[in-house]
Amino acid sequence: MKNPQLDANKALIHLLSTEGLPRAVLEQILDRAAEYVTEMEQGHKKFPVLPGKSVFNLFFENSTRTRTTFEIAAKRLSADVINLNINASSTAKGETLLDTIHNLEAMGADLFVVRHAQSGAAHLISQHVKPGIAVVNAGDGRHAHPTQALLDMYTIRHFKGDFTGLRVAIVGDILHSRVARSQIHALSTLGCPEIRVIAPKTLLPVGVEQLGVHVYHDMAAGLKDVDVVAMLRLQNERMSGAYLPSTQEFFKYYGLTADKLALARPDAIVMHPGPMNRGVEIDSAVADGHQAVILPQVTFGIAVRMAVMALVAENQARAVAHNKGYAA
Secondary structure (H helix, E strand, O other): OOOOOEOOOOOEOOEOOOOOOOHHHHHHHHHHHHHHHHHHHOOOOOOOOOOOOEEEEEEOOOOHHHHHHHHHHHHHOOOEEEEEEHHHOHHHHOOOHHHHHHHHHHOOOOEEEEEEOOOOHHHHHHHHOOOOOEEEEEEEOOOEOHHHHHHHHHHHHHHHOOOOOOEEEEEOOOOOOHHHHHHHHHHHHOOOOEEEEEOOHHHOOOOHHHHOOEEEOOHHHHHOOOOEEEEOOOOHHHOOOOOOOOHHHHHHHHOEOHHHHOOOOOOOEEEOOOOOOEOOOEOHHHHOOOOEOHHHHHHHHHHHHHHHHHHHHHHHHHHHHHHHHHHO
């Protein structure tokens, strides 16, 4: 079946999910991000990659951190950035999602960064935009958050070299997390041999084992000898029932403390997509400790989003030129 994220030459033209992306494409994104990280470490902050291009940040769901990093990334690529307050826009007056997209196309949009509460929203948009316009999923429902997963992959590769022989534990609210799903798909494709998920039964999706992960309900067993601990935020806004007795109870059994982290390998790194709930998912001593790489994740996130936007824009332009050549 055709992957809507790739063109006929298997080049990335939209980023909707990490699921189904070939390893070569994932590594291409990480390698391009590494180039940007190196350049920025040398003091470069502007790259003439997308001059004259218009990037529209369409956030139907609040997320200051993700929207800001996309905005910074686009501006560093020399694009014009338009942030839309969707809650105050015409969609709140009854206009459909696709009507909004078509109106923005008429305003000269080249790339849409979309965050939406409904799973599949970015995929729907990608099926209806004009040729040459790219769509990047910045998080949709419980489905996917590919750029967060990619910046996590970059972080792991940066600190661990590669994925060979790694044990990675993803801890917390797996059920409601689009980040966890995207992480699992990316880790599997990149060759991580052991992926663990650690959570209470109420916060695990049915059939999660089918994704090729090892399931643990006990932190002591799940964290033993792991190389990477990826903590997740409790998605309280997506919970519509009593999934937990209390946040205090959750922290007691599933919050990451120094004692629990000591069960992992001595050089294990700790990640968190943010924003952190200190004293709920993670203890401050761990969040601020030497094994935490949470702030580098944010820095790497800008470079990864730059890489994604640069690649989809370049590949869209190439695909359009190729199709015009055939039409001629």
